[in-house]
Amino acid sequence: MIPDAPRSGGASATGKVLRKSMIDVLRHRAYRHLFAAQVVALTGTGLTTVALGLLAYDLAGDRAGIVLGTALTIKMLAYVFLSPVAAALTEGLDRRKVLVSLDLVRAATALCLPFVTEVWQVYSLIFVLQAASAGFTPAFQATIPVLLPEEDEYTKALSLSRLAYDIESLASPALAAALLGLVTFDALFVGTCLGFVGSALLVLTVALPRDPTPERRSIWARTTRGLRLYLDDRNLRGLMALNVAVAMPGAMVLVNTVLLVKAELGGSDRNVALALGAFGGGSMLIALLLPRLLTRRNDRTVMLAGGALMAGAGLVLALAGLSPPWGWPALLATWTVIxxxxxxxxTPSGRLLRRSSGSPSDLPALFAAQFALSHACWLVAYPLAGWLATTAAPETALAALSFLGACGVVSADRFWTDRKRRPDP
Incomplete structure (x- = not known):
């Protein structure tokens, strides 16, 4: 049986590092408002994650897992196939109007979710919601490097964004649990709607740079432009291989933690949360340290080391096993390292995308390509992780996915290593 894990200390030291490393970038008014918009929207999205599971159970009962799995598949398909299309359709348009419009579409869609009575309605609304997100997120990400042209400041913004995602993954379920003590789960969708409306209002308060008038191209050329720019660059092909390296062990954590903790270790629901919290805690710690680390090491070294850590930690745990009494601390340590x-x-991928762009007008297309290709890796990794853990053993799944992750790291290294004639980014 798993013992309760102690609370980790060092909060004051962490806060000191955070203040010294990242908070100063919030002095930029435009970025400060956009970061606040991101936090508000993430909070609303987190509430939807909880509410959607409850809605699926309310509509489908014992088949809720199938409904939720299908909804998540629809989400990933929208991300993979629609983000390049959205980038093409919005090329040359006022970026602020685009972001606000997509936020309002997301808000209206979330507001419809409490009124659904059929499963197909859930699927339809999730498709619309995620299609809008597939347009919003890359466009939003491509705006930040234009607002913060100094690399040090942009690095801090990337770390702050990573930290916001990690904190949201921990805070949103807690907020949802608190709200569910006062309201029904349907009301969480109203919170999601308010989050997107708040995001839109914050985006309206800043003046965003206009993109130059685009060249006249066919819709197909504009849709595939980001992918062509991405795949023509050896560094970005290395990033694509690294997406594989991240998705494979990452999917093991997100899909099979509950199986490892409850079936293999005999743990409780709280232990599942603690294990996932260890993964988030490791990510948060590095997000705090990255701005300083990237002043001493180049992107290639840091990113490849990260992929190697994920694959290596997974392989070590798979070989060592989860036998008591060390199974539980070994799992926590491994998930923290991963x-x-x-x-x-x-986190440094935004720096790589910015360096690889020929001009600021290339950024939306490149960010959309990275968004689509990275989610394509997760679209493969999620079902593979579930299938391996079900048909084989969880340790076998961990070993296989970690090995595939290691192959991704080796491939990424070969792409980058072959560019010796040019300075390493």
Missing amino acids: GAGYSMAL
């Missing part, structure tokens, strides 16, 4: 590697491998 979370740290996750942040190291992914």
